[in-house]
Amino acid sequence: MAIPKVCGIETEYGILVRGADSNPISASSLLINAYLAAHRKVGWDFEDEHPGSDARGFSVDDLLAPSVETHLVNAVLTNGARYYVDHAHPEISTPECRTAREALLFDRAAEEIVWASMQAATRLLPDGAEILCHKNNSDGKGNSYGCHENYLVAREVPFGRIVQQITPHFVTRQVVVGAGKVGCELPGVSANEVPFQISQRADFFEEEVGLETTLKRPIVNTRDEPHCDPSKYRRLHVIVGDANMSETATLVKLGATSILLAMIEDDVLTDEFTIASPVSAIRQISHDPTLQRTVLLRDGRRVTALEVQWGLLEAAQRYERSHGLEAVGDEVGREVLALWEQMLGGLERDPDSVAHQVDWVAKRRVVQAYAERHGAGADDARLKALDLQYHDLRADKCLARRVGLDVLTTPEDVAYAMTHPPTTTRAYFRGRCLAKWPGEIVAANWDSLVFDVGRDPLRRVPMMEPLRGTAESVARLIDESDTPAELLARLGA
Secondary structure (H helix, E strand, O other), rough: OOOOEEEEEEEEEEEEEEEEOOOOHHHHHHHHHHHHHHOHHHHHHHHOOOEEEEOOOOOOOOOOOOOOOOOOOOOEEEOOOOOEOOOOOOEEEEOOEEEHHHHHHHHHHHHHHHHHHHHHOOOOOOOOEEEEEEEOOEOOOOOOEEEEEEEEEEEEOHHHHHHHHHHHHHHHOOHHHHOOEEEEOOOOOOOOOEEEEEOOHHHEEEEEEOOOOOEEEEEOOOOOOOOOOOEEEEEEOHHHHOOOOHHHHHHHHHHHHHHHHHHHHHHOOOOOOOOHHHHHHHHHHHHOOOOEEEEEEOOEEEEHHHHHHHHHHHHHHHHHHHHOOHHHHHHHHHHHHHHHHHHHHHHHHHHHHOOOOOHHHHHHHHHHHHHHHHOOOOOHHHHHHHHHHEEEEOOOOOOHHOOOOOOOOOHHHHHHHOOOOOOOHHHHHHHHHEEEEEEEEEEEOOEEEOOOOOOOOOOEEEEOOOOOHHHHHHHHHHHHHHOHHHHHHHHHH
């Protein structure tokens, strides 16, 4: 039986400073510190960070540069999220969420945290200067930054089977959840050859399987860093997705992948769509917004990305009937299947009919309309500016907020999620403790909190089970404890 698909999103945001000298690293630090100055936070604990552990059975920790510069700002928020400088970008990792719906809410909260950070940081800059952030994946100069997903998977499932069976989805799901992009950044490919493509990230993948996330990016990442009991779980770290502005796309991206991973755990997903050359296929699909291009399967058939997605959806619908969707949350799972089917049906009949759900379709309509109205050619810089403005996190500038995308969250829920953790995972324990005793928590990470309880040595509280530490199990203990020492005594009892 598939285990619950606890999930989350890590988003790196594009950043620039207008009207003042600054580099991306210092700008990112200023941005985050400006927000933290008015909010409770605790520093990150790097004790359990092992980014070089590979699911194929080896470790290259000593060979890799640190994936996160430990001397830069790196904090845990009261909603259970992590907010930090990753390389040259601000990044927010959402708290662990029990369902894709919950993860969507905290992804939206992350956007609002960055927007609040922009406002706070700009007040610290000279008059006329401002910090701008974009929820996109490319700076247009050959550099890409990620929007990564994480899913809890049973350790007992052979990693090779996960790779084999999830790769067709990772290669083709972009037709549903791609963010769209003006032009192409492959060397030697002109804007006239690829004036618009489906995915922002597709050009940057060079391998089928591997450990890297910034160079020689693989379609399936092998990082084996579960942040929980390694004998029972692994964390599938997914780097192949775009950062979505469409809430529907975010929900389906997380939900469909969760369902397919549950199917792999239950050994009911077949290999009928094994792609012969995934790296070339992911680019071929992205470069064809007509959705007509076919890719070669290992068995010799040629199929479109839509055909692969329809096949996976139909398999998921059969799985719902035979096994149920408890692993992803029954109600959320049914919602995801319905939206997935709506989006595929619309893309097949008339892509413009799903412009309210699919980012790349919504963006393409804006770009095409502008190009026709102003006679702009494929390499016109104004079209790239429109592309960037689609992802602008300033509420009054963001094009994505003006194109009629469906909204699945409420402003009230998003505002609450900015400071309060989900109730359904261990993030609740982390967030509540940080809110109640920020001065007594020395450090925190995904699987532990370190308390200073006075004269005694520092006390590390392990949190190796993602579904323990929920509101149901610890809310009353936290409410009734006046000090961390009292809480730890109650937990021990």
